[in-house]
Amino acid sequence: MTKSNLFLASASPRRRELLALLGIPFEVVSNDIVERQAKGESAYAYVERLAREKAEAGIQGRSGVVIGSDTLGVLDGVVLEKPRDKEDALRMWRAMSGRSHEILTAVAVTDGTSTESRVVLTEVFFRRLSESEMAYYWTTGEPQDKAGAYAIQGVGGAFVERINGSYHAVVGLPLVETAELLSIYGIRVLNSDE
Numbered sequence: 629m630t631k632s633n634l635f636l637a638s639a640s641p642r643r644r645e646l647l648a649l650l651g652i653p654f655e656v657v658s659n660d661i662v663e664r665q666a667k668g669e670s671a672y673a674y675v676e677r678l679a680r681e682k683a684e685a686g687i688q689g690r691s692g693v694v695i696g697s698d699t700l701g702v703l704d705g706v707v708l709e710k711p712r713d714k715e716d717a718l719r720m721w722r723a724m725s726g727r728s729h730e731i732l733t734a735v736a737v738t739d740g741t742s743t744e745s746r747v748v749l750t751e752v753f754f755r756r757l758s759e760s761e762m763a764y765y766w767t768t769g770e771p772q773d774k775a776g777a778y779a780i781q782g783v784g785g786a787f788v789e790r791i792n793g794s795y796h797a798v799v800g801l802p803l804v805e806t807a808e809l810l811s812i813y814g815i816r817v818l819n820s821d822e
Contacts, residue, residue: 634815635694637686642781643697646801650817652810657694659685663709671702671732676747679734687740693813696736699800701752701776703729708776714766717777721765721787726756729776733797737809744812746805750793752780757787 634654636647647654661681665674675698683696701708703723711717728751736745770784771777778784780791780798796803807817 633692634810635686635690635692637682637694637696640697640800642779642800646796646799646803647695647806650803650807650810651819652815652817654695657686657690659696661685663698665707671700671705671707671730672747674707675700675732675734676736676745679736680738680743680745683736683738683743683745687738690740693737693739693810693815695806695810696738697734697801697806699731699733699775699797701729701731710773710775711771711777717766717771718762720777721754721757721762724754724757724776724787726754728753731776731793731798733794733800733802735802735806735809737806737813739813744809746802746809748794748797748802748805750791750795750797752791752798753789754787755789761787 634652635657636654637657637659659682663678678698679696683694686694686696708720731750731752732747734745734747736743765783768783770779770782778787780788794802810817
């Protein structure tokens with residue numbers, strides 16, 4: 629597998645870092661997918677659709693294999709998108725404080741002929757948060773572009789008491805499922821027999 633054969637359709641630096649852990653060369657490609665939940669669409673269907681659309685948009689005009697991924701939070705059946713502003717982030721954190729929510733991360737892989745995808749659900753438990761902690765966290769700039777308004781791998785990790793599921797999926801790319809999907813397309817990870 630040469631660098632020009634595998635592509636990641638994501639601008640997320642976290643997804644780039646995670647994919648690099650699998651030891652496969654890849655290139656990053658952009659996509660212009662509008663992230664908007666359709667009326668009546670479940671969170672599960674929504675995140676999977678976005679991952680598939682990103683992968684399929686990324687393969688256009690390319691030869692090889694493209695990975696697309698998307699992550700969102702869910703609390704009481706409501707999707708937790710990226711926060712619109714500070715008040716939106718505070719609203720989410722107050723609702724998540726002292727309880728659990730779900731993180732859904734979908735990964736899709738396509739070669740332009742077929743597309744395979746998986747959705748990984750991880751339950752994340754937040755400790756009780758104080759108003760001053762939440763106010764401080766907003767000033768770090770970290771939560772502004774994150775689903776659920778926090779980054780488990782950053783300062784936001786101090787909010788997380790425990791998880792049940794995949795840490796890497798919460799960060800943005802489930803490594804086990806990504807490796808499984810790539811193997812369908814003949815790409816082996818963590819492999820020195822090139």
